[in-house]
Amino acid sequence: MIASSKDSGKINPDAAVNGIVFRPAPVLNPIKVTRTTNMKNLEFGTSEGLLTLLGIKGLGAVTARGIAEKFADLDALRTAEDEEFKGIANVTVRDLLRNDNAALQEANGKARREIEGVKEVGADVVCFLDELYPEQLLHIPDMPLVLRVCGDLGVIRRSIAFVGARAASEFGQTATHRMAQYFASRDWTIVSGLASGIDQISHRAALEVGKPTVAVIGSGIDTYRNDHELDMAVEIAGNGGLVISEQPCGRDADRATLIKRNRLITGLSVATFVMQAARKSGTMHSVRYATHQGKPIYVPGIPGKFQSDPLNEVPRLLAQSNGSDFVRWADFSQKIIDEVDEREEQPLATAIASRDAYLQVEQELEIMMPAAAKSASSLPKVA
Structure with missing residues (x-):
């Protein structure tokens, strides 16, 4: 059971949102917490x-x-x-x-x-040795050993990440909503970070067409920075989606945990869509995680009249930059720069020039999908 508490910014299992108490389908059998003081049988693979x-x-x-x-x-x-x-x-x-x-x-x-x-707020705990642990995360560096999850882990089978600025411009908002809703309607699960701006627009675009979305948060699964994030988390979990955290209950999000959660957003996804970001922004960490994980990056094509907007700087540069260019303009420490292959000669991102290119991008995503995760049916036709 999961519901919103307007007063505390934390999930209150006894509260309700608009008179509704959400009860997301459990992802695991109830965890039996051993009460014995005999520690010799403590299983480490749990x-x-x-x-x-x-x-x-x-x-x-x-x-x-x-x-x-x-x-x-x-x-x-x-x-x-x-x-x-x-x-x-x-x-x-x-x-x-x-x-x-x-x-x-x-x-x-x-x-x-x-x-x-975790269980008091309707969530559950899954470790890296469990069958239900997301397979995608088993292949990233520094995978979390334990996750707190609320919702349906099955929705991450076909996932793409949307990341970007909190203070998105009108162009960024429109492009994000249009693109995220297209892919959500084609049964791609949108993964994002629940923050204001691009993240919430992406989640909302999926919810509007009745599709699940995944929120990866930098706080404990019971703790949210504001009412908007809390209410959206409740809505996501209550409508077939998933909320994920690697942080313990009661842990507030901070810069370090928000950066760490970015590796999970890109790690869960086949590709990352960088919609808007200034050069010095948290989104740049998603860029370098995606690059390090070998995940393709897509950006919106930037019309000429929006080229000078600082929020469009990163998408524009990614579509123009190869590995050595990126190392030159990215504002990262040497350790982070070392993760990028300077020998890469192709642009680090593919620009999606118009809606006409969506189907081609989708076909590319299908090719990238692991064989076991591909849909048994062929791509649906564009209406």
Whole structure:
């Protein structure tokens, strides 16, 4: 059950929106939270086990993943030979997991409370070893080990990302709505970040034609920056879509978490549509994530009278720039620049000049789709 609380900016399971309480279809069977104090059977390949590992001070995501993939449970870890920890955990972490029951109990209690908090707002928890974990994210660097999700994970089978400025111009708003609605009506799921501007226009375009959309947020799944984001999240989850977060309940979004969520937006998608952005903007992180992940980028063609608008600078430059050009004008640190292949001679983005080009873009997207995810039917004809 998920509903809006106008007062707190957090989801309130006892509240309703316009008299309606949304009950999105569950994506997982109810999670059974173990109440026993016997930790030896704690399974690491579960959301509870991974959240427990991640809650231990000094134990990071890389180590947690290695432990979950190597050891079935705590009992297996504690009976393993020292050699089995090589390349997975250092001596300090190994000894802590073997001997420090107090630290494990504390971390496990926190993990259980997190799972319960997620479920209280009608959401669920899925880890990277679960069958329902989005396959697309298994192939990106720094994938999240645990996701909080509300809605239908099945809608991300055919997904494209729309990203761009919060303060979109009239041109950007119109182009985004038209393009997002076209692809949504053709059964492409629109993925975006729920922020004002391009994100919300993209989500709204899909909802208007009765199609699901996916919101990836930088806060906890129960925490939103304002009423507009909260209400749209409720609407998305309540109408066949999906809300995703990698952050714990109660976590407010900040610059770091918003940048991190951008890698999930592009990672879930076959391609990324950069609709409007200034050179120094958060959207540039979506550009570099898409580039690093090998995902194609599309931009709207910019008519001459809008060329000078700073919000159209990034789409225009992406359609003109190869790898070395991008390195020259992108305002990134050297570490980020190193992710871009300067040898790439083709423009980093394809400009969509007009609505007549939509079908060609769609055909390109179909070719990019993994074979298992392609629709059994051929492309529908344009009306």
